[in-house]
Every structure is written in C-alpha cells, then in structure tokens.
Amino acid sequence: MKSFGKSASALLCAGTALATLPLLSLPAMAQAQSQETAGEFTLGEIVVTARRRAESLRDVPVSISAFTAEQMEMQGTPDITSLTKTTPNLTMQVARGSNSTLIAFIRGxxxxxxxxxxEPGVGLYVDDVYIARPQGAVLDIFDIERIEVLRGPQGTLYGRNTIGGAVKYVTRRIDDEPHMKVKAQVGSYKQTDLIISGSSPVTETVGVSGAVALYRRDGYGKNLTTGKEHYDKDVSAGRLSVEFKPNEDLFIRVAADKTVDDSNPRHGYRLLPTAGFPVLDSVYDTQAGLTGKQKVKNQGVSGIIEYRTSDSVTLKSITAYRDGRSDTVIDFDNLPGKILDIPAYYEDDQFSQELQLVYEGERLKGVAGLYYMDAHAEGAFDTIVGLANLTTLTAGAVDTKSYAAFADFTYEITDQFKASVGARYTSDKKTGSVYRVNYDGLTSPLFGGTPRNPTLIRSDYTNSRTFDEFTPRVSLTYQPDRDFTLYASYSRGFKSGGFDMRGDAILTPDTVNGYNPELVDSYEIGSKSRFWDGRATLNLAAFYSDYKGQQVTTQVPAGASIASFVDNVGSSSIKGLEAEGMLAVTDNLTANVVVGYISAEFDTFLRYNLATGQYDNIANQAVFQNTPKWTASFGLTYTHDMGDAGLLTLTGAAAHRSAFSMFEFPNPALDQDGYTLFDLSAVWTAASDNWSVGVHGKNLGNKKYRVGGYNFPGALFADSIIGYYGPPRTVTATVEYRF
Structure with missing residues (x-):
C-alpha cells in the first residue's frame, strides 16, 4: 500500500509536467465539442448527472467518461460495447452465445x-431506470443525448450491483421546435440499417418524440453444418415518449421502448481439433449442429415526474416496469453431434419506484431519496451429453424485493473547498428455487422430449435470504479556480448475494445455502484541469480497492455431469492509474489520449474440492478475468471548413488492450494476447447542416481477437475449448438527412 501511495502521489504531481506534452491532455471522458468564442478556440463544457443533478464534469469528484451523441456519430459508434476502446479500465463485450447480452467489467x-x-457488477441505466438483466442490454446508439461511464463503486447514489461502476444512457428531451432525422447505413457483409427519429411539440405544453431502428447484416462467417449465417445481425428497436410541461415548475415524461433480436444463434470457434474435425480456417465459422428458437425480447415503460417546489427544492419520481425473454440454443462443442448442447430460455420482469429530493442551495447541494424494486427472473436449460446418453434439466427462479434509502450532499466550506458526504442503506430479500434432474436420452420433457420420470433428482429446493448493507461515500474537493480541481474520495460498493441457479446439491451440498454479497472499499485521488486558455484538458486518477467476497462462477466437468460453483472466494487488492486528455493542437486539429493501468491480485481464493469436500486456498493460481493490465487509445480529429460546400471531419483512432485471461484460471489456448485496433472515419456535413454523409472503417487491420469463450476439456466433451470473436474489418457508409 505504501508503494501504491507513492505511485499515486507521483501521478498527480506529474499533472503539471504532463500539461507541457503536446498530446497528453484531458477528458476522453467526452467529446468536448470545439467552439470559437471571442476569437479563441476552446474545448467545450460537458454537463453530466453523475450525482443525480446537473453539474459540470470538471466539478464532479468522480472518475467519469462522457460521450455525446455527436461525437459517437462522427466516429460511427455502433453500440455501447465500442466504449471499451475509449474508456480506461473498461471491458464491455457481447456475451458468449448471444448477440445482445452484455458483459461488463470496470476496474476489474x-x-x-x-x-x-x-447480478451484474456494473449497473446499466436508461434515463435513471436500472436495467436489472444483461439480456438485450447491448444498446445500439440512437435517439440519445450522451452516455456516461462512472468508474468505481457507486453504491451511495445508484445502489446495489454498481460495485464496479455504472453506465448511464441518457436520451434527449423534446424542445420547442420540431425535428426529424432519417439515417441509412450500408456496409460490409450486406449491412443495411435504417434509423428514423423525430420530436415535435403538439401544443404549448405537450410534446412527443419517437425513434425506430432496423439493423440487418449477414454473418461474418457460416455455420458449415446448417448453412446459416453466423455472427449475423437482425435487430429491431423503437422508442416512444410523451412529455408534458404545463409550467416552468412541472415536467412529466412517459416513455416506452422495445428491442427484438432475431439474429441466428451465435455459436463459437473450436480452438482444438478432434477426430475427423480439424480446426477451421475462419474464426467466424462453426460446425455446430444444435438448432432451435433464437430470439431476445426486451421492453419497458417508465414515467418521470419532476416538480420544482421552490428555487432550491425539486421533487422527482421515477417509476418503471420492464420485462424480457430470451430463447436460445448454445452448442458448447460446436460439432454436428449432440456432444454438449444447451437449449435454454430466460425470462424476467421488474417494477421499480424511486423518489428523490434534489436541493440546490447557495452552499449546500445534494439529493436524498427512497428506492423500491420487485423483480422476478426464471429460466431453464437442458445439458445434453450425447456420449453418455444423458440430459440434465436445470430450472429455477429467483424473486427479489429491494428497499433502499439514500442521501448525498455537498457543502462549500469556502469558495475553494467542498466536502461531500453520502450514505445508502439497502435491504434485499431473495427467494430462490432450483430444480436439477437427470434424464436418460438426449432431451428433457420441458424441451420437447417424451413425458417421463427423471432417473436422478440432483437438486430440488427453495430457500430465502435477506442481505443488508450500509454503503457510505465521502470526498473532499479543492478548486483554487475554475480550471483546476483536486479531489480525494472513499466509497463502498455492494453487490447482493443470491442462489446458484445451476446449484447441484449432490456435488456441492452447500449450494442450498446460497452465496454472500460482495463488498468493495475504494479509495481514490484525482485531478481535473483545463489550461492553455482552454485549449487543453487533463484528468488524472489513482485508486486502490479492497475487494471482499468475490462471487466467482466456475463450471467444471464432473463425470458425466457439469459441476457449477458460485463461491465467495475470498479477498483481493486492486490498484490502478488513469489518465484522459484532450488538446486543441490547432483550430482545426484536436487530439485525445486515454491510458489505464490496473494491477489486481487475489489475496485469498477458496475453491471447493470435489474430491475432498473441502475448500482449498489457491490464490497463487488465480488471476482476474477480463482485466487487461493496460488499456490505451489515441485519436486525432481534423475538421476542414469548406465554406458554402460544408464541413469535412476526419477522425482516426487506435485502441490497445494488453493480454488478459478469459477466466480466473489461465488457459494458453483460450486467453487473449494484447492487440491494437485501428479505426478511421470521414464525415461531410452540408453548410445548411441538413445533410451529412460518412464513411467509417472499423478494425482496419482485420485483427482476430477473442472476447469470450468456454472451457470443457475431456474426451466426453470432445475437448470443447471454444472462442468467440470481435468483429473483423468492416466499412460502413452513412447518409443522414435532418429537417
């Protein structure tokens, strides 16, 4: 800890020295749009709502990256997983076996x-509505104002399951003028997309807005067994909202959204050969034989009411209901035969209600509130082991009732010093039911097999537990002037406990008791600066996290079955550094740099030993998954004013990730080496600002890189070590008309 403290102090003291470098300047946290005022070129101001109230990004003592819609459009950003390239110490990927399920890690x-x-470890919010399930959460970029990525525990204001951080998807509000936008995209692999969005006042007090997006693309590869496209995209999405503003003090919005993913099953690529089946030439091809229904649906409705009772007090209500269903087939062996096949469905619904009181006094500012959520999640799947003529059916459900009270306030001690204090109390009650049985044959009655009795009941239990936690946050901010902020903070994150829905009471008897919550105590010091007459910005942060009770999921072969563990494995230490910078090199050329470093080590890692029935400490064998030591990106944006002919914007970027492990136990055949991705975009905008035409090239080096995998070695499972890959080189042309 002493050596880390020295590193952190050195990093912050280096801020002045870094300011003299021509390209290392601040916030990759944002687009920071360029503007000209009084003959001087400056980087624009970014307003965020990280603390549930509007503030300048420079004033918030939290590590934030904020990306505006305009910035992402100029870069041709397709969905929120692209933020991985431009945010330090962030991993956001499409899950294994799915096209629209989100996997997210922040700071390990x-x-x-x-x-x-x-439960996820990174909270996802759409207009302050918490998205409890990752299915359908790979949100495409349309009809938004900005995206905010909050790094580090956000347990005080955002609650449970923001133990790593939070991602906020903020949509636009309706203004007083009608707007309409039509955007068409065509590109590699027969990509054809259409996005139509618009808003308009209906009366002086009522406005409506809506958006429809259709995304179609052939696969990057083929299923050589079925002949179907592989890694294709068939997604339809829409949003509709109505806003009511009878006076300056009252605002009401009712919004609904729906996303449907009809893409083909995403199987994987076998990394090892087996008898009669060599390794395929293309990493996007598969020989999976399992077929069946593949569909992901996610939808919801929300209501927001804001009422300003005085110049200093605003009351806010956020009410939301969401539900979703996923039907999927995952061929774990990726061969034509039924060696290790999984047909499955997931289903969930949630109701949430949040009440807030926002106070904006002369020196005291903050928010207090109450939160309630009632959620249900269920599902089932068959584990078909063809060589053993065995199917294991796993089914179950979990009901969650969550209650919380929170407050977070900032007091200006002097014009330069501010202190913030916050706390949240959360109580989660969970009831879990697990049913796991064996059937002879290659299907269960639930997934189309003949009705029959199971040959062995492995689990059949229902249990309830309540998890309570107090999550405080304190910070101290020193701001000698508007262009420099120095802060230090402490925060606690809490991720709820639960029950393993794969729990096997025969192999792991303790599974009926469930698993405990995770806790992270995080310490951070940082600075945010703006200099050279507003032409450059620089953000620095150093953090240390004490992580306890990590919930680690492990699945290993156990005879003719698969043993699942969800263990609170112990404790670990995480420390890291982050730098984000932007510089206006000239009036037409801006540069941005992002650097993230993280060192994460297990101090204790307890794993259940199937042979002895005891827990062994194997911390010296375990590593953090999906956590590269280094993340970095560098970008240049050049704008050329062509007068009446319009404006040309060129954007080039390189993003690097060092080597990382897919799981807690390294596997040379599966883990990903370091790699760098190169992107290039060119966008022409008409002088009238009505038309724009763009060309966007992604992964121009055509790098093949893994984003997920499965590991089921052994003859019974045909050595099923499987990789899933990020997109290859693609080129997309866009045409947009605004009126």
Whole structure:
C-alpha cells in the first residue's frame, strides 16, 4: 500500500509536467465539442448527472467518461460495447452465445455469467431506470443525448450491483421546435440499417418524440453444418415518449421502448481439433449442429415526474416496469453431434419506484431519496451429453424485493473547498428455487422430449435470504479556480448475494445455502484541469480497492455431469492509474489520449474440492478475468471548413488492450494476447447542416481477437475449448438527412 501511495502521489504531481506534452491532455471522458468564442478556440463544457443533478464534469469528484451523441456519430459508434476502446479500465463485450447480452467489467469488477438470478457488477441505466438483466442490454446508439461511464463503486447514489461502476444512457428531451432525422447505413457483409427519429411539440405544453431502428447484416462467417449465417445481425428497436410541461415548475415524461433480436444463434470457434474435425480456417465459422428458437425480447415503460417546489427544492419520481425473454440454443462443442448442447430460455420482469429530493442551495447541494424494486427472473436449460446418453434439466427462479434509502450532499466550506458526504442503506430479500434432474436420452420433457420420470433428482429446493448493507461515500474537493480541481474520495460498493441457479446439491451440498454479497472499499485521488486558455484538458486518477467476497462462477466437468460453483472466494487488492486528455493542437486539429493501468491480485481464493469436500486456498493460481493490465487509445480529429460546400471531419483512432485471461484460471489456448485496433472515419456535413454523409472503417487491420469463450476439456466433451470473436474489418457508409 505504501508503494501504491507513492505511485499515486507521483501521478498527480506529474499533472503539471504532463500539461507541457503536446498530446497528453484531458477528458476522453467526452467529446468536448470545439467552439470559437471571442476569437479563441476552446474545448467545450460537458454537463453530466453523475450525482443525480446537473453539474459540470470538471466539478464532479468522480472518475467519469462522457460521450455525446455527436461525437459517437462522427466516429460511427455502433453500440455501447465500442466504449471499451475509449474508456480506461473498461471491458464491455457481447456475451458468449448471444448477440445482445452484455458483459461488463470496470476496474476489474464485473460479472461474466448472464444466467438468470445472477447480478451484474456494473449497473446499466436508461434515463435513471436500472436495467436489472444483461439480456438485450447491448444498446445500439440512437435517439440519445450522451452516455456516461462512472468508474468505481457507486453504491451511495445508484445502489446495489454498481460495485464496479455504472453506465448511464441518457436520451434527449423534446424542445420547442420540431425535428426529424432519417439515417441509412450500408456496409460490409450486406449491412443495411435504417434509423428514423423525430420530436415535435403538439401544443404549448405537450410534446412527443419517437425513434425506430432496423439493423440487418449477414454473418461474418457460416455455420458449415446448417448453412446459416453466423455472427449475423437482425435487430429491431423503437422508442416512444410523451412529455408534458404545463409550467416552468412541472415536467412529466412517459416513455416506452422495445428491442427484438432475431439474429441466428451465435455459436463459437473450436480452438482444438478432434477426430475427423480439424480446426477451421475462419474464426467466424462453426460446425455446430444444435438448432432451435433464437430470439431476445426486451421492453419497458417508465414515467418521470419532476416538480420544482421552490428555487432550491425539486421533487422527482421515477417509476418503471420492464420485462424480457430470451430463447436460445448454445452448442458448447460446436460439432454436428449432440456432444454438449444447451437449449435454454430466460425470462424476467421488474417494477421499480424511486423518489428523490434534489436541493440546490447557495452552499449546500445534494439529493436524498427512497428506492423500491420487485423483480422476478426464471429460466431453464437442458445439458445434453450425447456420449453418455444423458440430459440434465436445470430450472429455477429467483424473486427479489429491494428497499433502499439514500442521501448525498455537498457543502462549500469556502469558495475553494467542498466536502461531500453520502450514505445508502439497502435491504434485499431473495427467494430462490432450483430444480436439477437427470434424464436418460438426449432431451428433457420441458424441451420437447417424451413425458417421463427423471432417473436422478440432483437438486430440488427453495430457500430465502435477506442481505443488508450500509454503503457510505465521502470526498473532499479543492478548486483554487475554475480550471483546476483536486479531489480525494472513499466509497463502498455492494453487490447482493443470491442462489446458484445451476446449484447441484449432490456435488456441492452447500449450494442450498446460497452465496454472500460482495463488498468493495475504494479509495481514490484525482485531478481535473483545463489550461492553455482552454485549449487543453487533463484528468488524472489513482485508486486502490479492497475487494471482499468475490462471487466467482466456475463450471467444471464432473463425470458425466457439469459441476457449477458460485463461491465467495475470498479477498483481493486492486490498484490502478488513469489518465484522459484532450488538446486543441490547432483550430482545426484536436487530439485525445486515454491510458489505464490496473494491477489486481487475489489475496485469498477458496475453491471447493470435489474430491475432498473441502475448500482449498489457491490464490497463487488465480488471476482476474477480463482485466487487461493496460488499456490505451489515441485519436486525432481534423475538421476542414469548406465554406458554402460544408464541413469535412476526419477522425482516426487506435485502441490497445494488453493480454488478459478469459477466466480466473489461465488457459494458453483460450486467453487473449494484447492487440491494437485501428479505426478511421470521414464525415461531410452540408453548410445548411441538413445533410451529412460518412464513411467509417472499423478494425482496419482485420485483427482476430477473442472476447469470450468456454472451457470443457475431456474426451466426453470432445475437448470443447471454444472462442468467440470481435468483429473483423468492416466499412460502413452513412447518409443522414435532418429537417
């Protein structure tokens, strides 16, 4: 800890020295749009709502990256997983076996397993509505104002399951003028997309807005067994909202959204050959034989009411209901035969209600509130082991009732010093039911097999537990002037406990008791600066996290079955550094740099030993998954004013990630080496600002890189070590008309 403290102090003291470098300047946290005022070129101001109230990004004592819609459009950003390239110490990927399920890690903390009943480690919010399940959470970029990525525990204001951080998806509000936008995209692999969005006042007090997006693309590869496209995209999405503003003090919005993913099953690529089946030439091809229904649906409705009772007090209500269903087939062996096949469905619904009081006094500012959520998640799947003529049916459900009270306030001690204090109390009650049985044959009655009795009941239990936690946050900010902020903070994050929906009471008897919560105590010091007459910005942060009770999911072969563990494995230490910078090199050329470093080590890692029935400490064998030591990106944006002919914007970027492990136990055949991705975009905008035409090239080096995998070695499972890959080189042309 002493050596880390020295590193942190050195980093912050280096801020002045870094300011003299021509390209290392601040916030990759944002687009920071360029503007000209009084003959001087400056980087624009970014307003965020990280603390549930509007503030300048420079004033918030939290590590934030904020990306505006305009910035992402100029870069051709397709969905929120692209933020991985431009945010330090962030991993956001499409889950294994799915096209629209999100896997997220921030600063080494997250959750890879999207099974129902498991909680994410990074909270996802759409207009302050918490999205409890990762299915359908790979949100495409349309109809938004900005995206905010909050790094580090956000347990005080955002609650449970923001132990690694939070991602906020903020949509636009309706203004007083009608707007309409039509955007068409065509590109590699027969990509054809259409996005139509618009808003308009209906009366002086009522406005409506809506958006429809259709995304179609052939696969990057083929299923050589079925002949179907592989890694294709068939997604339809829409949003509709109505806003009511009878006076300056009252605002009401009712919004609904729906996303449907009809893409083909995403199987994987076998990394090892087996008898009669060599390794395929293309990493996007598969020989999976399992077929069946593949569909992901996610939808919801929300209501927001804001009422300003005085110049200093605003009351806010956020009410939301969401539900979703996923039907999927995952061929774990990726061969034509039924060696290790999984047909499955997931289903969930949630109701949430949040009440807030926002106070904006002369020196005291903050928010207090109450939160309630009632959620249900269920699902089932067959584990078909063809060589053993055995099917294991796993089914279950978990009900969650969550209650919380929170407050977070900032007091200006002097014009330069501010102190913030916050706390949240959360109580989660969970009831889990697990049913796991064996059937002879290659299907169960639930997934189309003949009705019959199971040959062995492995689990059949229902249990309830309540998890309570107090999550405080304190920070101290020193701001000698508007262009420099120095802060230090402490925060605690809490991720709820639960029950393993794969729990096998025969192999792991303790599974009926469930698993405990995770806790992270995080310490951070940082600075945010703006200099050279507003032409450059620089953000620095150093953090240390004490991580306890990590919930690690492990699945290993056990005879003719698969043993699942969800263990609170112990404790670990995480420390890291982050730098984000932007510089206006000239009036037409801006540069941005992002650097993230993280060192994460297990101090204790307890794993259940199937042979002895005891827990062994194997911390010296375990590593953090999905956590590269280094993340970095560098970008240049050049704008050329062509007068009446319009404006040309060129954007080039390189993003690097060092080597990382897919799971807690390294596997040379599966883990990903370091790699760098190169992107290039060119966008022409008409002088009238009505038309724009763009060309966007992604992964121009055509790098093949893994984003997920499965590991089931052994003859019974045909050595099923499987990789899933990020997109190859693609080129997309866009045409947009605004009126």
């Amino acid at each position: 903390v997250g959750q890879q397993d999207p099974l129902w009943g498991f």
